[in-house]
Amino acid sequence: MTWLLAAALALAALLPLAWTLWRPAPVQDRGAADRALYRAQIAELERDRSMGRLDEAAHAAALLEVQRRMLAVPEPRPARSGGRAPLVAGLVFVPALAFGLYVLNGVPGMPSATFAERSDAAARDERLLAQLRARLTAMPPGSPAARQGWLLMADAQRNRGKPAEAAAAYVEILRGGFDPEIAAQLAQVLIESRQFDQAIAFLADALPLAPGHVGLRFLSGLAEAQAGRPEQARAAWTALLASAPEDAPWKTMVQRRMEALP
Template sequence: MVIWIILLLMTAAAVMAVLWPLSRHRALAAQQVDPDTQFYREQISEIERDRERGVLLPSEAEAAKAEAGRRLLRATGATAADAFAAVGEPALRRRRAASTLALSVIPIIALALYGAYGSPHLLTHPPEQQAQASGDKMDLMAAVSQIEAHLAQNPQDGRGWEVVAPVYIRMGRIDDAVKAYESAVRYLGASADRLANYGEVMVLAKDGLVSSEAQKVFEQAVQLNKASPKARYYLAVAAEQDGQIEKAKQAYGELLSSSPEGAPWGDVVRQRLASLGGEQPVAGQEDAPQIGAADIARMVSGLAERLETQGGSPEEWARLIRSYAVLGQRDKAVAAAERARQALAQNDAGLKTIDAMARELKLTDAAP
């Protein structure tokens, strides 16, 4: 509260400094010398000096002084009238209006600008909470900086890459996480969990699309550990995206039946299976997949937007067409096939890939 009182006093002082000149007394305004009045007075003095030097005759000097005096009187009368008008009742009303406007509008504008560009939230949180939040962020950034400095000197430290990879995901640096997991696999060797994590971050980097490269990583993980739930889940997602519905339903069902009671990925798999019209076996690990059934529409939309704005490979266009077909959005699948042909007009092999996908999905309306 004290800070607001201080700001109010500072604002009032600034406003008064601006309004002070408007409150000058009438006498002060009248005391100011008008340039025209000063000119005629100097002219009368000059005529008197010319008479004394003999330049003008006494009669000429008197006539000139009389004319200059009349002009002086007119100038003096006009100046006095103007001065009185300036400080009269109309001027008083203007001053009051200006004062009211300044005292009300200036603080309002100042508060609006402060709310838009300032940091009012800093006054609503205790300093201890602000310090803790800033400290946590600084600690994380400092830790990441230290690890990155260490890895710059020791790029073959696979353990360091494996430690920093999930931190990159938390920070939203997905591309850096992909590189970190890739380095961890390279220097620590392939394991089922390490490969599953690597494949998952590749899927995240593609907005939920299980690319052919990621699918190979998951297949390798399953070869090392047939029970790897994360790898099996994403292989089922890949089959679903490829339009292999029965294969996907079977993979989801087998994953559920082999999962322990209360497995964290159970609900996600049931939703995916239900979306395909499959049964929901009763089955029940902190290794739950990060992408669920509710994300499928989002990831397809993200893929479509990326292909529209940045382009992509024939395989990615084919995957988009499959995804629309899986979702039952046949019109969008047909439109995607047509856009793919336009984007790949100079790529004969790519056009063959799209045509083959259209035939596989029986998109006869999309046939060339």
């Protein structure tokens, strides 16, 4: 069944190329469009003269200019033979190469992972993270090793779609000392998990420690907006824009956010 599906997909991909070889489009020279345009202009000049829009002198001058341009269009060149050779080579060589590579390296009979196998892998990851958590808890909170370990824990939990566990890891990092970047990550995780009140309360405590941090100030407005308080969000972002440098690259994004507020 796998081979039949692969062959069908390959055939569907190569059909346009085969159709081009079977029914090639008529060859047109580059000046055909120009000549058609000039003929249309001559016909329009004749209509304008017959309707009295152009007198004889103006008509003659315009007609002469159009005819001069038409004469300047190069004559069509005969089509060169052999243009289909690359298409034929592609139609034959590409499928053959793909088939050969798949025969050498592909494993068409490999079954997909079962639910039990995926469950076992998830349980194994959970055990490893639990072991890492136990080791990190025993380390001094402010040590570089603990900080790096909790960062890995937070990234792993966010990738697994567990924002609560990621937030707990960021909290452990902040126990070793305030870091506005980590604080911004924690606030973002709280917002992503729709814990808007917790995010607003946390940002209220974090902003006095880093009043000029753009990320924290933006997230403060974002949390208010997500919580359904557009006026508070507008006030936070207005203050952020008022203190922003003229060439700040994020100003447009904040302005668009403000415009989207109800």
